[in-house]
Each structure stands twice: as C-alpha cells, then as structure tokens.
Amino acid sequence: MSDFETLLEKAKAFHGDVCPGIVMGTRMTIAGMRELSMNPMEKNHDLIVYVEIDRCATDAIQAITGVTLGHRTLKHRDYGKFAATFVDSKSGKAVRVAAIPKKGEQEQDFRAIAQKLATVPESDLFTIQKVRVNIPDEDMPGLPTHKEFCSTCGEQILDSREVNTNGLIQCKDCAFGSYYSVT
Ligand SMILES: [Zn+2]
Ligand SMILES: [Zn+2]
Structure with missing residues (x-):
C-alpha cells in the first residue's frame, strides 16, 4: 500500500x-x-x-x-x-x-x-x-489558565470564555442566548 x-x-x-x-x-x-x-x-x-x-x-x-x-x-x-x-x-x-x-x-x-x-x-x-x-494562551493545550463562575446560571466557565459586561460575568449561553431550552 x-x-x-x-x-x-x-x-x-x-x-x-x-x-x-x-x-x-x-x-x-x-x-x-x-x-x-x-x-x-x-x-x-x-x-x-x-x-x-x-x-x-x-x-x-x-x-x-x-x-x-x-x-x-x-x-x-x-x-x-x-x-x-x-x-x-x-x-x-x-x-x-x-x-x-x-x-x-x-x-x-x-x-x-x-x-x-x-x-x-x-x-x-x-x-x-x-x-x-x-x-x-487560553486556547493552548494544557491546564486551564482561568476559571470563572457565571453570575446568572452559576455554572463554571473555563479558559476565559466568559463574557464581561461592565463587570457582570456571564457564560455565553446566558449572555447571548442558548442553543437549547429546558423542557
Ligand atoms: Zn463522508
Ligand atoms: Zn450562565
């Protein structure tokens, strides 16, 4: 081959x-x-x-x-x-x-x-x-560089993926709308 x-x-x-x-x-x-x-x-x-x-x-x-x-x-x-x-x-x-x-x-x-x-x-x-x-850096392989908690849903967000709106820390789901809805 x-x-x-x-x-x-x-x-x-x-x-x-x-x-x-x-x-x-x-x-x-x-x-x-x-x-x-x-x-x-x-x-x-x-x-x-x-x-x-x-x-x-x-x-x-x-x-x-x-x-x-x-x-x-x-x-x-x-x-x-x-x-x-x-x-x-x-x-x-x-x-x-x-x-x-x-x-x-x-x-x-x-x-x-x-x-x-x-x-x-x-x-x-x-x-x-x-x-x-x-x-x-936050996209590189290895240990997470940064952790936050969403102030709306409370879930943890790794690798600087949070959204900071005038000091309000949110996950993208809460900040921009979700791809799912809870049934
Ligand atoms: Zn194919
Ligand atoms: Zn959230």
Whole structure:
C-alpha cells in the first residue's frame, strides 16, 4: 500500500466510508503536513489544526493527524469553508490549505468523484498559503489558565470564555442566548 492508501484507510475507518470529502481531507492533510515538514505517517505532537467546516474532510484530518477537540489540538471555526490551517505550535509555521471549488462537470457517482479526487494534481485541488496564526494562551493545550463562575446560571466557565459586561460575568449561553431550552 502507498502512504496515500494507508492514510486514506485510516480516514475511512474513522469516518465509516470513502466519500469525496474523505479523499479531500486526506489530501489536505498530506499537503498541510508536508508544507510544515511533518510526516503524516507519524503523529506530531506540535501540530494544531484549525478546520473551517464540520463535514467529512474534518474527520479525515482528525483520523490521520490525531488532533482532537479534547486535546485542544483541533480547532473548529464555523465558516462553512472547505479549508484548514495546519500550525506547527513549536516553530510557529502555519499553512492554510483551501479547496478550489469545482466548476462545470456534474458527476453523480460519489465513488467516481472520490476516485478522480485521489489522482488529480494537488495544484488543481487546493490553494496553499503561508499564514500566521496567533494562538492565545487560553486556547493552548494544557491546564486551564482561568476559571470563572457565571453570575446568572452559576455554572463554571473555563479558559476565559466568559463574557464581561461592565463587570457582570456571564457564560455565553446566558449572555447571548442558548442553543437549547429546558423542557
Ligand atoms: Zn463522508
Ligand atoms: Zn450562565
């Protein structure tokens, strides 16, 4: 098996199937890590990845690199864009890999699309930019830097995620409205 096939297998095992997004995510990871002089076949503990979409490609990135939300090495920015930024937290080097949207041809068969995506030249798939990412201390892996209690709901808030409105400390749920309602 080629390295690409091995990595694709990893992504497939985690995601459940091989869809176009999994192939894209696998190739994004290969491109991003290569630009940081990292080997995608090995876990790199200095790698932090910002993903800009919560779709299939993100699972491939997570499965191959081993970055996770729980380790604070996977960051989600909810932009709905097929892009990810790979950061070497040691050297500060960072590279953003963004998919070039496909125009024209409308293939229906997922498998055919996935197969094609596996072989087209990388330069047809992505734009790759060198970027700078300032990761605040409260976003870094490690012990929580700061703890507060919400003055409205009383729940604890870690990592400086509280909202301070003229001295009133609240969680974002209480400050901005909730995604749930208690039944
Ligand atoms: Zn999928
Ligand atoms: Zn609250």
